[in-house]
Amino acid sequence: MLRVRDVHKSFGPTPVLKGVSLEVAAGEVTCVIGPSGSGKSTLLRCVNHLEKIDAGVVELDGELVGYRESAGKLHELPDRAIARQRAEIGMVFQNFNLFGHMTVLENLVEAPVGVRGLSKSDATGRAREMLELVGLQGREDSYPRQLSGGQQQRIAIARALAMRPKLVLFDEPTSALDPELVGEVLTVMKDLAARGLTMVVVTHEMGFAREAADSVVFLDEGQVVERGTPSAVLGAPREPRTREFLERVL
Ligand code: ADP
Ligand code: MG
Numbered sequence: 448m449l450r451v452r453d454v455h456k457s458f459g460p461t462p463v464l465k466g467v468s469l470e471v472a473a474g475e476v477t478c479v480i481g482p483s484g485s486g487k488s489t490l491l492r493c494v495n496h497l498e499k500i501d502a503g504v505v506e507l508d509g510e511l512v513g514y515r516e517s518a519g520k521l522h523e524l525p526d527r528a529i530a531r532q533r534a535e536i537g538m539v540f541q542n543f544n545l546f547g548h549m550t551v552l553e554n555l556v557e558a559p560v561g562v563r564g565l566s567k568s569d570a571t572g573r574a575r576e577m578l579e580l581v582g583l584q585g586r587e588d589s590y591p592r593q594l595s596g597g598q599q600q601r602i603a604i605a606r607a608l609a610m611r612p613k614l615v616l617f618d619e620p621t622s623a624l625d626p627e628l629v630g631e632v633l634t635v636m637k638d639l640a641a642r643g644l645t646m647v648v649v650t651h652e653m654g655f656a657r658e659a660a661d662s663v664v665f666l667d668e669g670q671v672v673e674r675g676t677p678s679a680v681l682g683a684p685r686e687p688r689t690r691e692f693l694e695r696v697l
Contacts, residue, residue: 448471448472448473448475448507448508448613448614448645449469449470449471449494449505449506449507449614449645449647450469450470450504450505450506451467451468451469451470451490451493451494451503451504451505451506452468452503452504452505452506453466453467453468453502453503453504454466454467454468454490454493454500454502454503454504454505455500455501455502455503456486456489456493456498456500456501457501462669463486463489463669464486464489464490464493464500464669465668465669465670466503466670467486467490467503467666467669467670467671468503468671469490469647469664469671471614471645471647471662472645472661473613473643473645474643474644474645475645475646475661475662476640476644476645476646476647476648476659476660476661476662477646477647477648477660477661477662477663477664478647478648478649478650478655478656478659478660478662478663478664478677479491479647479648479649479650479663479664479666480649480650480651480653480656480663480664480665480666480692480696481665481666481667481692482667482692485666485667485668485669486666486668486669487618487619487649487666488618488649490649490666491538491616491618491647491649493505494507494512494536494614494616494647495512495532495533495536495538495616496512496513496529496532496533499513499523500513507532507535507536507613507614508535508613510532512532512536513529513532515528530562534558534562534563534610534612535610535612535613535614536612536613536614536615536616537607537608537610537612537614537615537616538607538615538616538617538618539600539603539604539607539615539616539617539618539620540603540618540620541618541619541620541622541623542623543591543596543599543600543602543603543623544603545591545599545602545603545606546591547590547591547592548590549590550587550588550589550590551578551583551586551587551588551589551590551591551594551602552571552574552587552588554591554602554606555570555573555574555577555578555602555605555606555609556570556571556574556609558606558609558610559573559574559609559610562610563610570609573609574587574605574609575587577605577606577608577609578602578605580605580608580635580638580639581601581602581604581605581635582601582631582635583598583601583602583605586598586602595628596623596624596625596628597624597628597629597631597632598631600620600621600624600632601631601632601635603620604620604632604635604636604639608639608644613645614645614646614647615639615644615645615646615647616646616647616648616649617636617646617647617648617649617650618649619649619650619651620632620636620648620650621633621650621652622651629652633652633654633655636648636655636659637655637658637659640659641659648660651696653681653693653696653697656677656681657677657678657681658677660677661676662674662675662676662677663675663676663677663679663680663681664680665680665684665686665688665689665692667688667689667692672686672688672689673685673686673688673689681693
């Protein structure tokens with residue numbers, strides 16, 4: 448579903464991604480782990496073309512993201528085409544990023560109506576289904592501030608799912624939560640993984656990675672240092688840098 452090949456990205460003179468490759472099959476969960484500053488968020492932002500890559504390719508479901516190829520050259524797509532591609536890639540952020548002036552229901556119907564062109568009533572029906580999926584049916588009329596952080600993040604997940612994306616990217620979805628609220632969000636994410644959602648999850652929750660990931664990627668200084676099954680990478684890491692990192696976080 449997702450193919451990232453030899454992606455390079457610098458900010459000014461500073462290289463942040465130095466040839467990152469990653470493949471995620473449909474229905475699979477990939478966890479990306481690594482130290483702060485290693486380029487994890489940048490990688491996710493490159494996947495949905497929020498950052499323009501300097502070299503390499505990102506493909507979603509066989510289609511280049513952000514570019515079209517013509518006569519062997521890449522041309523950046525017009526904004527409208529990029530927006531259409533982004534609709535296929537859900538994103539869940541550390542800080543929820545819900546629209547604070549909108550109710551839960553309004554948060555969930557906005558993009559399906561505005562971007563996908565669903566009717567208000569179809570979008571409302573779909574929103575209710577998504578709320579049920581994250582265990583928050585009945586909260587349609589609440590405002591984000593009336594919900595706990597864990598509930599807000601579950602709403603943010605429901606909002607991403609309401610677009611029926613091909614892929615959902617999670618950037619440290621539980622890092623901003625009080626410890627007692629982490630579990631409810633991870634439970635929802637494990638449920639989605641079990642239902643076959645294709646996910647890339649940047650996380651420090653090694654328990655989640657061990658249970659839910661098909662594959663774990665260790666990123667350090669803008670490079671994939673090690674990848675494999677959770678039991679291989681987390682249980683028997685081969686690279687000293689992976690071992691060092693895991694000793695610090697476990
Ligand atoms: P991580 O998510 O792994 O903590 P990031 O991808 O956020 O890492 O950042 C990787 C590096 O890129 C950091 O050194 C960060 O300061 C730098 N960086 C990220 N975004 C920008 C930006 N927009 N402009 C300049 N530097 C950036
Ligand atoms: Mg980050």
